[in-house]
Amino acid sequence: MTTLPDVVAEETGTGEGWRRLSPRMLVVHPLNELLRAAPALLAVLVVGATSGRGPWWSVAGAGALVLMGILRWFTTTYRVTPRQVQVRKGLVRRRVLTVPTDRVRTVDVDAQALHRILGLAKVSIGTGRSDKSDEGIKLDALSKGAAERLRGELLHRRPVAVQAGENTEGNVPAPDPEVVLASLQPGWIKYGPFTLSGFVTVGIVAAFVFRLISESNVDPDRFGPFRVVFHHLSSVSIARAISEAIVTLVVVVVVASTVGYVLAFWNYRLTRHSGGTLHVSRGAISTRSTTIEERRLRGVEISEPLLLRAVKGARILAITTGLRVGRGAERGGTLLLPPAPRDEAERVARDVLTDPAAVSAGLVSHGPRARRRRYNRALGMCAILVGILFVLWATDVAGLDLALASLVLLPIGALLAADRYRSLGHAVSESPSGATLVGRHGSLVRRRVMLSRDGIIGWNVHQSFFQRRSGLATLIATTAAGHQHYEIVDVELAEALRVADQALPGLVTPFLVHPNV
């Protein structure tokens, strides 16, 4: 019945092709909870939990989670048939999730450190169902070999062979020739510090230390290193203390960002496979590899956070159905290229797009009214803040120095507005291989979105009260991929309609009128 007999042999399968997750998960759940409860456990074991029951509750909670994890292993089974992938789960409320194999868009295999040590990998199967929050199927976790074979089975399948029935061909797809589109270059590591991902790491460490302190009821003053730091900071002037703290923070963030970059993108490779898929793999300790069906790739986004832009770096995110754009350095697996030189980003974008001309297409700027709006918005916000602080000063709530200091917001706002206007631009690129809607916006993160014609479903044209007054509109292309909608902000209404008509011919045409004719 099953098309993956060797996987069945490896996992402890039950009748009719239903198989379980890897039994090694029975070890992972307790270990994971142990790690998460570490501060509480440390507090209980080392310090002896002098007062309060807090730590004990944490330990009990961790125990309950371990029990649930183990139950989950016993209640979760899955199977793969030529036509569908099914997962059964739930103890009280049994659910069967079914995904037809021809709806599978992406397969994401990732392994956190612990999974990796135990030879496990988590498999997330993405479908095009983006309107529901619980999209797709997650299998946490299979053995590494089983995960890889499942990926091959789902995405490198040969439709004819699959439809012909069961086991007509070799089950493991022949090792297909791959073309390397990009791989991590040592020189790229210099972009690490400019990603600021270290802030997150610092935050996590700080939260851990804070929790350890609060759960163990230890007075931080009694700890050697803390006492030395406090003592030092209170012995110098405030200005010096602040500048020392800032320098320390910057150094720590730079180091953490660089280390984070290396750990996340070690062994990064972007490859194209003959089965029509793109494959991104990376990671030093936790590994992640994402497979995207190329005909589901609707476009790419070149994004340049301000700092990265300053050193001419950029990264690429995929716009594809079945993968939602997530948060953090990984962007939910949509990252096609980690922070790298801009030229490299453009080269990779040209390689993966059906319409390579879109990458270098010249952009149409949005004109003086859009520029005025950028200034009105940026300066308006700043002026309100400044105004509030002056009112607070006038009513003796806050000091004059604070109000005066806030005046520095105005030039910053003006710079931001100027840069935001400079970023604004759009174009429709047409070449024999396809047409692409190109839009660029943003300053703190400048994004150039390239969305192919077949990815666009329809249009929303939005006009706020103020936009209506200045004859501007925001053109929103709706799509089933990526963020679900991509915007061209503050473009003149007539131009927005022209762009919509050119990017997706025919759809808006019947609704257009030419008032002057």
Add this chain to the structure above:
Amino acid sequence: MGFPTNSTRAGTGEAVELRLPRNKVSPRAKAYWFVRALIGWIVLFAAELVWFLTGDDANAGLHVTGLVVTVVVAAAHLVIMPRWRFAVHRWEITPDAVYTRSGWIDQEWRIAPVSRIQTVDSERGVLQRLFGLSDLTVTTASSAGALKIHGLDVEVAQRAADELTGNAVASEGDAT
């Protein structure tokens, strides 16, 4: 401005606008919006009144001012909002596309091709039933692309839904 040389300024093309979608929603929608908003205002007014009557008398002036302001704002809202929304809300279904305009202060036009429609829902709340109204929601594979038509006559909504589900034969596979 640092753009490539082939860039041009926007808006140099001929003037073009979106024409209004052909149909207005049911005139009864005005009454429905009025009643719905009225209920909200009455709840707020009642809450203020209870607070006034149970509170101490020291702030009586403030309470009365609050009540008066509430009544004035409510009256303005109730007079203006239903007419304005009725003027703005429009819809149209052609064999190829669904076209709506909605909003009040902010306005939005939405266009979706019939070939990419995934679901058509018509929905009726308790209050809407009293007015013989129905909401129609047309969704596509994009979660940002749903078209909502509020305040349609029940029969019109039903006919529109039938027409759309008849036209949308999911011609392109799963229409993503």
